[in-house]
Amino acid sequence: xxxxxxxxxxxxxxxxxxxxxxxxxxxxxxxxxxxxxxxxxxxxxxxxxxxxxxxxxxxxxxxxxxxxxxxxxxxxxxxxxxxxxxxxxxxxxxxxxxxxxxxxxxxxxxxxxxxxxxxxxxxxxxxxxxxxxxxxxxxxxxxxxxxxxxxxxxxxxxxxxxxxxxxxxxxxxxxxxxxxxxxxxxxxxxxxxxxxxxxxxxxxxxxxxxxxxxxxxxxxxxxxxxxxxxxxxxxxxxxxxxxxxxxxxxxxxxxxxxxxxxxxxxxxxxxxxxxxxxxxxxxxxxxxxxxxxxxxxxxxxxxxxxxxxxxxxxxxxxxxxxxxxxxxxxxxxxxxxxxxxxxxxxxxxxxxxxxxxxxxxxxxxxxxxxxxxxxxxxxxxxxxxxxxxxxxxxxxxxxxxxxxxxxxxxxxxxxxxxxxxxxxxxxxxxxxxxxxxxxxxxxxxxxxxxxxxxxxxxxxxxxxxxxxxxxxxxxxxxx
RNA sequence: GGGCCCUUCGUCUAUCGGUUAGGACACCAGAUUUUCAUUCUGGGAAGAGCGGUUCGACUCCGCUAGGGCCUGCCA
Numbered sequence: 001x002x003x004x005x006x007x008x009x010x011x012x013x014x015x016x017x018x019x020x021x022x023x024x025x026x027x028x029x030x031x032x033x034x035x036x037x038x039x040x041x042x043x044x045x046x047x048x049x050x051x052x053x054x055x056x057x058x059x060x061x062x063x064x065x066x067x068x069x070x071x072x073x074x075x076x077x078x079x080x081x082x083x084x085x086x087x088x089x090x091x092x093x094x095x096x097x098x099x100x101x102x103x104x105x106x107x108x109x110x111x112x113x114x115x116x117x118x119x120x121x122x123x124x125x126x127x128x129x130x131x132x133x134x135x136x137x138x139x140x141x142x143x144x145x146x147x148x149x150x151x152x153x154x155x156x157x158x159x160x161x162x163x164x165x166x167x168x169x170x171x172x173x174x175x176x177x178x179x180x181x182x183x184x185x186x187x188x189x190x191x192x193x194x195x196x197x198x199x200x201x202x203x204x205x206x207x208x209x210x211x212x213x214x215x216x217x218x219x220x221x222x223x224x225x226x227x228x229x230x231x232x233x234x235x236x237x238x239x240x241x242x243x244x245x246x247x248x249x250x251x252x253x254x255x256x257x258x259x260x261x262x263x264x265x266x267x268x269x270x271x272x273x274x275x276x277x278x279x280x281x282x283x284x285x286x287x288x289x290x291x292x293x294x295x296x297x298x299x300x301x302x303x304x305x306x307x308x309x310x311x312x313x314x315x316x317x318x319x320x321x322x323x324x325x326x327x328x329x330x331x332x333x334x335x336x337x338x339x340x341x342x343x344x345x346x347x348x349x350x351x352x353x354x355x356x357x358x359x360x361x362x363x364x365x366x367x368x369x370x371x372x373x374x375x376x377x378x379x380x381x382x383x384x385x386x387x388x389x390x391x392x393x394x395x396x397x398x399x400x401x402x403x404x405x406x407x408x409x410x411x412x413x414x415x416x417x418x419x420x421x422x423x424x425x426x427x428x429x430x431x432x433x434x435x436x437x438x439x440x441x442x443x444x445x446x447x448x449x450x451x452x453x454x455x456x457x458x459x460x461x462x463x464x465x466x467x468x469x470x471x472x473x474x475x476x477x478x479x
Numbered sequence: 480g481g482g483c484c485c486u487u488c489g490u491c492u493a494u495c496g497g498u499u500a501g502g503a504c505a506c507c508a509g510a511u512u513u514u515c516a517u518u519c520u521g522g523g524a525a526g527a528g529c530g531g532u533u534c535g536a537c538u539c540c541g542c543u544a545g546g547g548c549c550u551g552c553c554a
Contacts, residue, residue, distance in 0.1 A: 024554045059553060116552085123551090130481045132550080151552055169484065178482055178550095186552040193554045217483060217549045240485075240547090247546075275491095278503090282492045285502045304492075307547070311490045314504040364516040374516090389514090424513080439513025447514095455513055 017049025018205045021075075021082070022089075022197065024056040025067035028258035029074030031310070032212065032242040032250065035276045037080045039239060040210045042277065042298040044083075052204055053082035057090045058196050074259040079269050079291075087204065089196050096191035099199050099229065100152055100184045108228040109184055112137040113150040132180035152185040154195075156224055164219045167208075167237035168303045174220040182221055194218060198225045201234060210237040210300055213307070237300040240280060240307040247309055254310065266338070266368030267315065271322035275315050279308045288321055316366040323371065324363050331371060332358045338372030344379055349466070353378035357461035360417075360453050377447040378461055383473035390444025390474075398441050399475050401431055405438065406471045415464050420456040445474035 021037035023029065037053075044051035055071070057063035075081060103109035112135045114122065119133075126133040135153060142150075157176045164172045184195040191199075197218075201209060209219075216238040226233045244254035262272060274288060281304065283289070283297040323331065332355045339346055339354075346354075357378045358371070365371040377384075386394070394402075405427055412423055428435045443452055446467060452458045459467045 022554090026554075056554060062553070112552095119552085127480060127550080132481085153552095166484095172483070174483075180550080183552050188552080190552085192552070197554090212548090213484070214548050215554090218554095220483090238484085243547090245490080249547085278491065280491085282502095284493065287491090287503050306485050308492090309490060311504070314491065317504055361516090428513095435513050437513095441513095443514065451515060453516085 015207055017044055017047035017207050018052065019044040019049065019208045019210055020052040020054055020201070020204065020206050021080075022054040022056050022200075022211070023071055024059070025063045025071060026059075027067055028070045028260060030250075030257055031259055031262065031276075032257075034074060034078055034080070034259045034272075035242060035279060036210065036212055036239060037075060038078070038273060038276050039237075039281070039298070039300065039303065041080045042294055043208060043210060043237075043300050045295040046298050049207070050083045052084055052206070053086040054200060054204070055086055055088050056193065056196070057088060058093075058191055058193055060090060060190075063090075070258070070260065077263050077269055078259060078272060080273075087200065089200060092196070092200060092203075093191055095203070096196050096199050097185065097189065100191070100195065103154065103184065103225075103228060104152065106228065108155050109152050110135075110138055110155050110181075111142060111150045112153045112181075112183075113142060113146070113148050132178055135181060138181065149187040151183045151187050153181040154184050154221070154225060154228070156181050156221070162220045162223050164216070164223060164236055166216070166219070167210075167235055167300045168305060169216065169238055172216065172220075174217075176224075179221050179224065194222060195225065198222050198229075198231075202226070202229075202231050206234055208235045208237060208300070210239065213238050213240045237303070239300070239303050240305060242279060243307050243309045245309055245311065250310060266334075266370065266372075267319050268322045268326060268368070271315075271319040274322070275318045278318075279310070280304045288318065320363075320366040323365050323368070326362070328355070328358045328362070331362055331368070334368045335371045335375050338368060339376070339379060342372065344376070345381070346379055347381060350379040350381065353462055353466060356463065357453070357457075360457040360461050364453075374451055374453075377450040377452045377458070380448050380450065382466075382469055384448030384470055386444050386474050387449025390441060390449060393441040393444060394474070398437075401433075401438065402442060402445065402471065403475050404431075405442070406468055406475070409459075409464075409471075410468055412464075415460065417456040417460050420459050424455060442471070445471050 019040040021033075021040045023033050041051045053075070055068055057068070100109060114135050114137060122133050122135070138153075138155060156179050159176060161173055161175050162179070164174070166172055182194050183192050185191055219236045219238065223233050242250055244250045246254075250257050259272070263269075270291070273291065273294070277294050277298070278287065281298065281302060283302070286293070286297070289297070335354060335358065336346065336351065354375045357375050361374040362371060365374055408427055409423065412419065424435065424438070428438055431438070439455055442455060443458065446452065446458050446462060448470075453461070462470065
C-alpha cells in the first residue's frame with residue numbers, strides 16, 4: 001500500500017493538472033477558504049497546470065452578490081487569482097439536469113415521492129437503528145402520470161465498499177451500505193451541491209479536488225456518481241481546517257476570520273501567503289520563502305493531517321519580516337491611508353516627513369497599523385507640544401543644554417544618521433554628561449511624546465528645519 | 480446513535496524503524512542601549528495513555544481517551 005500517494009490513479013494520456021477553488025457565496029471569504037485557495041493555486045503552479053474558480057451558488061436563496069464580490073476581492077487582495085473567468089454554478093443548472101436524466105436512464109437514479117413527513121419519520125428510524133436512510137421508492141416505480149412533487153435520488157450500491165484515495169489522508173474506506181442515496185434534483189427541479197460539483201468538476205476538467213476536510217465524507221458518494229457516469233474520478237486531497245488559537249473552530253472572538261479583516265489590520269498579502277502556506281504544510285526548516293519557492297516546494301501530499309491553529313504572534317513576526325523587505329513608497333502610501341482613516345491631518349510637509357521616516361521606522365512595525373503609530377510623530381504640526389513625561393525632564397539645566405545643542409545642530413555640516421549620531425555623542429562629551437541626560441528630553445521635544453525612532457533617525461526624518469523648529473518651540477518660555 | 484478523520488515542545492512544524500527528537504514563533508535570563516523597538520548570546524520546553532509487532536519504535540498494528548467532520552430537497 002502506498003502510504004502517501006503522490007499522484008492519482010493512472011489514466012490514459014498525458015494529464016495537465018487542473019485544480020479549483022469552489023466557495024459558496026454565503027458570507028465573506030474565510031481565512032480557511034483563503035488557504036484552501038492558496039493550496040490549490042500552489043499545487044496547480046507546481047505541476048504546471050491551471051487553477052480555476054467556481055462559485056457554488058446552486059442555493060440561490062442563500063447566495064448574495066455581496067458575498068461573491070467579497071470572494072473576488074479577498075482572492076484578489078491575497079494575490080490568489082484564477083487562470084480563467086470564474087464559473088457560476090447556477091448558470092449550469094440545465095446541464096446538471098441533463099446529467100440527472102442520464103443517470104435516470106441508466107437506472108442509477110430514481111424518483112422519490114416521499115413527503116417531508118415520511119422523510120422525517122424515516123430519518124428518525126434510520127438514526128435509531130444506526131443506519132443510513134433509505135427510500136421505499138428506490139425499488140418502486142410510480143404510476144404513469146403521477147404528477148406529485150418528488151425529488152430524484154442517486155441509486156447507490158448496497159454492497160461493496162468505496163475507497164477514496166486521498167492524497168493527504170491516505171486511502172479511506174467506506175462501506176457502500178453506509179452511504180445514503182443523496183438527492184440529485186430537488187422537487188423544484190434545482191440541482192443539489194453533490195451532483196453539481198461532480199458535473200462541474202468533470203466538465204471543467206478538474207483533475208485534483210483540493211478542499212476542506214469537511215468534504216471527506218462527500219468524496220465517497222461523489223466517487224460513486226462519477227463511476228455511475230463512467231467518468232474518471234479525480235484525485236482528492238482533503239486538507240484540515242484552521243482553528244482558533246484555543247483549538248476551537250475559528251470564530252469572531254478569535255479576532256478575525258475574513259481575509260478582508262486581515263487586510264484592515266495591516267497584514268501584507270505576501271506575508272499572509274507565506275504564513276498561510278506554513279499553516280499545515282512545511283518544507284524542512286524553511287520559514288520565510290518566496291512565492292516561487294513555495295511553488296517549487298509545495299505538494300499536497302506533504303500537507304499535515306491535523307488541523308492547525310492560527311497563531312497571531314507568529315503571523316505578526318512573519319508580517320514584520322515582510323514589512324522590512326517591502327518597498328518604502330508602498331509602505332508610505334499604506335501608512336498615509338491609515339492616518340487618513342484615523343482622521344489625522346496630513347500636510348504636504350508632513351507627508352514628506354513621513355516618507356523620510358518610513359525606511360527608518362519600518363523595521364519595528366509588525367503591521368501597517370503599527371507603522372501608522374510609528375510615523376505619527378512626523379505628521380504633527382508645530383508647535384507639537386510636549387507630553388507630561390518630557391515636561392518633567394525639562395529642567396532649567398536641561399533646557400539650557402538643549403538650547404546649546406540646538407545651536408550646535410544648526411551648524412551641523414552633515415544631516416545624516418551617522419553624522420548626527422557622532423554629533424550627539426560629541427556634544428554629550430563636551431557637556432560632560434552621558435547621552436542618557438539628553439536623549440529622552442530631546443526625543444520628547446522632537447516627537448511630542450509620540451513613539452519615535454532613535455535620535456539620529458528622528459532628526460533625519462524630520463529634517464533640519466523642522467527639528468530645530470520643534471526644539472525651539474519646546475524650549476521657548478511660552479511653548 | 481452511526482460513519483469517517485485527527486493526536487510530536489504553549490503554537491506552527493521536521494523526523495518516514497536505529498537522532499543527544501531538529502528548526503521557527505512565543506516565553507525566560509543575560510549583553511548592547513538615547514524610550515519602545517531592533518540586534519546578539521544563553522535557557523527551559525514535546526512524541527495523549529495502554530498493549531502488541533520488532534534486535535530496536537514518535538515512526539507499523541490494536542484498544543482507550545480527547546478533539547473534529549458528516550449524518551439536509553445547505554454547501
